Amino acid sequence: MRETLREPTVVAAGYFESYSVVGLLAVVGVLFVAVAFGAGRLLRPVVPTPEKLLTYECGVDPVGEGWAHTQVRYYVYAFLYVIFAVDSIFLFPWATVFAAPGYGAATLVEMFIFLGFLTVGLLYAYKKGVLAWT
């Protein structure tokens, strides 16, 4: 923690340099997909018929719209996930320093408080019946 605060500019410079290669690879990937789709356009036949363009519904004519109302049964999981994931993100910066000299015991206690919060949250959800199917 202390080291990174001392020379912030140097750290940031190296950081972005290594990500430029990631950017280049992303360009390569996009080119690959573009070439594949372009070549595919030249290779394949195009014979659209109304039946072919019909939405697939087991061979019968589609009933209603595809974007039908759906009961999203998993939305509580989505809440749980957001809460947990946001918490977990903070684990990573903490993980790199927690055993550094001078931190040891204090950070360990912190960790158990953190885990305690998560566990209580999970137990609460469990008790409320969120994790069981109805």
Next chain:
Amino acid sequence: MNDALDVALRLLIVFVVFLTFPLIVGQTEHKVMAHMQGRLGPMYAGGFHGWAQLIADGVKFAQKEDVVPAGADRRIFQLAPAVALLPYLLVLLAIPIGPGEGAVGQVLDAGVFFVLAVMGVGVLGSLMAGWASANKFSLLGGLRTAAQLLSYELPMLLAAASVAMAAGTVSLPGIVDAFEWWWLPWQITGALVFFIAGLAELQRPPFDMPVADSEIIFGAYTEYTGLRFALFLLAEYAGIVVLCGLTTVLFLGGWHGPWGADGLGWVWTLLKTAILAFVVIWLRVTYPRLREDQLQKFSWTLLVPLSLAQIALTGIVKVVIS
């Protein structure tokens, strides 16, 4: 100029690995699955034990008509395969196969973080496909994909955090550098959780509820044909390569082995990755599909608590020994 050449060479190697390794895994799956089920699998294409089956498949896919349903959201529908596939290409760049800067596409300081974040994007492709198809089966599949990502991303993240704690760094080469053999029993719970959660994110059997073919046709990919369908399949197998590579690097010590650590380290990495890929295939043949609710329950009531326990264990051991 030399630098540019170096970067170009690295990108080329990563790209070639990205195009070949998934095919090798796919062909292995054909043959291994067949033999486990008392069949021969592909025998004709290419002459020798059907080695060219996937090339033949590729040629076939490229010639097929590309049908976009009239009711679909055209642009999103056409873009979805690319969104599903490209994240795995980017992740491959960060996975080290040997010691030193020479054996990794690019050393990223925030390796674990980068890798997990980018892998999450791949699922977006399935979601886009599921929504844009304007098909009820696709929509169901897309929603199941989303629910599955929500449940399994968390244990995966926590398990990876445990390794980052053990190594004291989030850089992938840094983690393998710090690896000792006794990490294996120490991190075994985390390793299992990571691997299983990864399988679920790839929607591989037994976690293939979102694409359950006997139930919702092929989930989000129901309406896809030809090349775009092939790209979705390629994404799945690229995902297997990435998951096995990551599990190797994070939990199995990457290039460390009983002998030959200098010079032959990359052989260890590839060997471990290959064995894990075999396990992925094996699991597909062995286990029946989990029902949607079983799938959710498995993650929240088993994997998440286990990964939390692993973090506690890692924390205590690390503080005691340092």
